[in-house]
Amino acid sequence: MFKLPPISLYIHIPWCLKKCGYCDFYSYVSKSSIPEKKYIEHLLKDLEKDLNLINGRVINSIFIGGGTPSLLKSSSIEKLLKEIKKRINISNTAEITIEANPTTLEYKRFFNYKKAGVNRFSIGVQTFNSNFLKKIERTYNKEEAILAIEEIRKINKNFNLDIMYGLPNQSLQDVLSDLKYAVKYSPTHISWYQLTIEPNTLFYIKKLNLPNENIIFKMSIEGDKFLKKSGYKKYEISSYSKLNYECKHNLNYWNFGDYIGIGCSAHGKITQINGDIIRTIKNKNINDFINGKYLNYKNIILKKEKPLEYFMNVFRLYKPVLKKQFQERTNIDESYIKEKIKKAIEKGYIKDQINFWNTTHKGKTFLNSLLKIFLN
Template identity: 70%
Template structure:
C-alpha cells in the first residue's frame, strides 16, 4: 500500500469545423448546431461515475481538449467548469487549460472563458504561413492567427502556441520564420513539434512533399537554438516554457501521473490503492455517449505495459529519472528490467547512476529506438 498523489482531469470535446488531414485524434466534423447542453449534461454524469475511482484525491489540473473546445459557447464552458467544482474538490490554484482555434468567431469567447475559471490557453496556430495553412487543411489564415494571439494577450499571460515543422513544402526559412513570429508575441509557452503522418489519417494515403530528414534535422537544431536563445527553457521533447510556465497537466502525464478522462473517446489512467493500474476507455460513438453509455472498457495494465508506458512518458522529459520514482509509480523493482537497461546503456541511449537514469543526447534523438528496447 502507498500514498496516492493528486490527479488530473481530461475533458474531451469531440467536434471540429473540419477534420485536418494529419489529425488522428477522435473527432467529428461539427453539425450546424452542436448539442452542447446535452453533451455537458452527459459529461458531468460521466464524471460522477468515475468519482469512486479517485476517492480523496484532489484534482490539480484540468485540460479541455478535442476536437475544438472553443467551438462551445461561453455558457457551456461555464456550466462545465462550475459543474465539475460542485461535484468534487478542485485545488484552488488548479491549472485549467482550454485548447482554442484561431478562427475569429472563437476569439470573442476568450474573456468569458477566463471568467469561468480557465487560466491557461493553448492556441493551435501550427504555422503563420497562409499557404501552408491551406496545405495542412486548417480553417483560418495569418490575419486570424495574429488577431487571436492579440485577443488572448488581453485576457491572459499564460498562453501556449502550438507550432509544427516538417510541413509539406515547408522550407528551413519558413520554419524559422514561424518561430520568430511566435517569439515576437512573447507567449509564456511554445509547443514545437515535427509533423508525423499517422496511418489512420487522410494524409497517409496522399503523396506529400515532406522535407527530407536532413532539412528536418536542420529545422530542429536551428529552431531549438533560437528558442533557447530567446529565453525559453526546453523541459520536454517538444515543449519550451518561460520561467514558471511549464504545463502542469502535461507534466503529470510525462511523469506517469494519474488522470481521469471524461467525454466521447476519452481515456484515463488511475493507480489503485493496491498498486494496480487501470485504464478506462470511454465510448467513441457520440450517439451512444449522448444516450448515457459512457464506459467502453476498463483494463488492468500488465507489468510489461506499465514498464513501457512509464518510459514512453518519462524519457520525453529533460531531467533525470529517479529510480525511487520508478518503484513508487510502477510498483516494480528495477532489478526486473536490468537487462533492458543494460542494453540501452550499451547502445549509448542511457546513463546509469546509483539513484537515477538519464537519457543521453543520442537517446533523445533516437527515442523510438530506445523505447523499442522496453516494448514487449
C-alpha cells in the first residue's frame, strides 16, 4: 500500500575558499565577504514556497552542505535553524549535520553550531598526506587536518570523516595509512570513496597519474577489510559506520525518501498524497537567487522512470530490499516490474526471496549493469 515516505531538508551553501580540481558540486569561490544575511533571508523564503508540497510532514533530518557551510558565522547558522523551526515541524530526534573543511574550523564557532542545534559534523579531510593534499588542490596540510579533528572531538562525539582513495601517484600503503589515521580518532562514521574525474571539472582536462584499475581494486579490497576489522560496518557502497551511527539523512535518500532542497542548485524530491513524485531544482545563479528567483526546474517523475530512480538508490545499500517498500515509495504495483526483476535474477544480480530482493555480490560489483535492466 502506498504511503508518504519520511522527509528531510537539504540546505545548500554555495561558497568555498577555493574550487578543488575534482569537485563537480555547485559552488562559488568567495573573493570578498559573503552576503550571509541576505542569503539566509532568501533561503527561508525559498523554504516557504515549498511548504505547500509537504503536507505538514515532520522533518527527520537536516543536512547543511555545499560549498563550505562552515564559512558562515555561527550566528548565521543559529538564526537559520531558529527560523526554519518557526516555519516547519522538526523532529525532536532529528539528525542535523553540517559539512566543514579543516581550514575553516574554529573551536568557538563549532561550539556555537552545536548550541544552535547541530548534532553531527562532517569533515572533508580526503587524505592525511600533505603532498597528496597539494595534488588535489586542498587548502590545508596534514597537521591542520589532525588539529581540526582533535578540536571537533572535544565538541561532539558524532562526526564523519570524508576520505578518498585513488589519488594521483597514491599507493596501497598510502591508502591504508590514511585509514589508520582516520580510525585512530574514532569517528562514528567514515565516507570512503574513490576519486573520480567528472567531465565538468578542472581535473578532466589535466593529465593526472592516477592508479590503474588493478591497483584501485586492491585498494578497495584491502581498505574495506581494514575498516571492517577496525569496527566499522559497511552499510552503503562508500559508507562505513559504528553501530547505530549510520547517516540518517543519507539513509533517507537511499531508501527513496523525500527531501526538500533549498538554496542555489539544491535538488528536491517530494511525494504528493496522490502518489505523484515532484522533482525540483533551484536556481544556481546566486544573483538571481538573492533577487527572489528560486525555482529553476520542477516536474513530475513519469511512472516508467520511477523503478530506475528507486533502484538506483536502494541497490546502493548493503541490506535486503523489501518488496512492499517498492510499492509504498513509488505507488506502483510489483507486477509492473515483473519481467525486469526476472531478467535481473537470471543474470545473477539479485536473489528473489518471499518478502524481499537481495543483491548478490555480482550485482553489487556490476551495479551499473544491474541498473540498466530498469532503463526504459
